[in-house]
Amino acid sequence: MSEVFSAAKLGSLELSNRLVVAPMTRISAEHEGEPTDLMEDYYARFAEGGFGLVISEGVYSDRKASQAYQYQPGITDDEQQAGWKKVVEKVQHSGAEMICQLMHAGGQLQYNRFYEHAKAPSEIRPKGEPLSMYGKADTWQKPEVLDEGDFNQILNGFVGAAKRAKEAGFVGVELHAADGYLLNQLLSTYFNERNDQWGNSLDGRLRFLTLLVKSLRDALGDDYIIGMRISQVALTDYDYQWPEGEDGFRYMLEKLRDAGLTYVHTSDINVNRKALKDSDKSLAEVATEIEDLEVIVNGGVTEYNAEDIAAKYPDVLLAVGKKALANPDFANRLKAGEDIADLDPDMLEPKPTIQHELNWRKINEGKQD
Template sequence: MTTTVEHPALTPAGLGGLALRNRYAVAPMSRVSARPDGTPTGEMADYYAEFARGGFGLVFSEGTYPDSEASQGYLNQPGLARDEHVAGWRVVTAGVRAAGGRMIAQLMHAGAIAQGHPNTVGPSAVQPRGEKMRAYGGSGPWPVPRELTTAEIDDVIDGFAAAAVRARQAGFDGVEVHAANGYLLDQFLTDYTNHRTDSYGGPVANRIRLTAQVVTAVAEAVPELVTGVRLSQTKVNDFTYRWPGGRADAEVIFAAVAEAGAQYLHIASEGRNWLETAKLADGGTITALARQVTGLPVIANGGMHDLAQAHEVLTGGHADLLSIGHGALANPDLPARVAAAEPLAEFDRAMVSPTVTVANARRWRESRQA
């Protein structure tokens, strides 16, 4: 008689006070499919609910802008900056919950790499590397941002806290502070984009200060929700960057956000495989280090649809949950497929080309079914 051993990703998990049916999460993926005013649509509600129906225990929203000043990154990006955004998101979260899933709002301030408005801001007046992303409606070089004043930094913090309150009103189960992938909070953390000489610049303990302050403000604004933070070394406009101090920098960063009130850490890979971005010079992994330093649950990202890699990450002490991007787009029912030992479909880049919209992915599926 043969027995089937359940994949560890299918076992229940906890995240703060949140009980999850498994360890699979849909990674936050920008889809630029909201109305021009930032309100989520019915099509977006269907898109998110499909993942929950497919068995994902946790669904992250795409990066959502928290205020109407300078945080919007892309045209047709959803927001949590106004009351009308709350009503739109409430339909989305209700659909996910009805299908047995939980949903966390990711709050994102784009800062210097915003494509959604002409006036960009950052920690310093440093032109971002690379060029705007065509798949998100941009082209050409990034402009030089205006350096934020300390008073404006306070406004940024307040904007995250206010958006967290709207996330609660919209029915989200938690809030994730997006401090990864080259957006504003990561710009403060990155040495070459932060030339400040005040308490937000210089050593890594200063450069992580704004992220920590935002985490605290969010946790205090919505204590009944789970508060987490997403961090990365790589960026949408710089795939090769690593924290210059390696392990030492990582220890300072992880300790700071944990002390600030984060209940989990989500370590992103920005389109790279986990093995490519997680390895430290001493042979350890950055995700395992995050667990060791903080004692908090850690979510790993990057190629986690690979069953063997996912097994190693979970059983080898590297992370507690897995977030999946492209693999989830190709397999919105991935957990159900894994449970049934069914093969997974390969991701096709045509799903997000020439644009990353939900409508483009729907057309791709319809063409495959024709």
């Protein structure tokens, strides 16, 4: 029997298989952040293609400094919430459920219609250059340093956005603590040079994340799914490692679990990469050793390794990114043993918008999905 297509659970949610659509930035919302009809169809295609659970792209959580990109969706007002409700309903009608990924740009900001400056733990710019596919910024800003008022505002923004997500019909929320955005920056000794309660030690760097999880648990109830996508690496820095290594990562996960986290979503270049300092274990291996914490793994999941990953990590869900983008029906194709295409980078050039993808498919597949 296929391990991938065995029944699974996430919190109280029952799933027909272990395949999840990973969050992927599509910058296809209206300028004001409302989801579009194209986004409804885009997300529904994954449900129609056999995925039981879909995680949204990163959604900005407040109307100050959380937006990272132009045409990024938000969930901060009634219009945005109503737009997401339509997306969720179409996905549910097509046979799947959705989790809303909530994020704050931190210092990794390329466009924001509410606030001119990036906000970050310290005055540290991200490494490298902004990603040209996401537009606008040519260089990273020197960010403004978060003060106590900022932390309160950001916390309230996440809580308000999570409440809206629940009202819109999402079965859970996922906090984006990966890829170099704010929550990831707080955990990073490269970005976080603070000497106050929000830095200076692993407990300090973790403090806001545990406070945020506790606040969400209080606001959303005992049974609502609260997850966190977490990575060491940033979009422009694949080499960073937490100095505390395996023991530190284990400690992070235990503290987040105790704060009320339902699941952790590990993100790395490859699921099985030995990534932690002075350890031969991957993020996924350590995460699956934590009692009473559910796990989603992400990083290079394909038709060639999905069964092996599923067998290695029993009861863990597998988040599929590039292969799902190229094949919205990846789950159905994998189950049927049909051919599965690789992602053609041209599908995402010059911008990774849904409309550009549809144009590409019309030319290259002879039809418009």
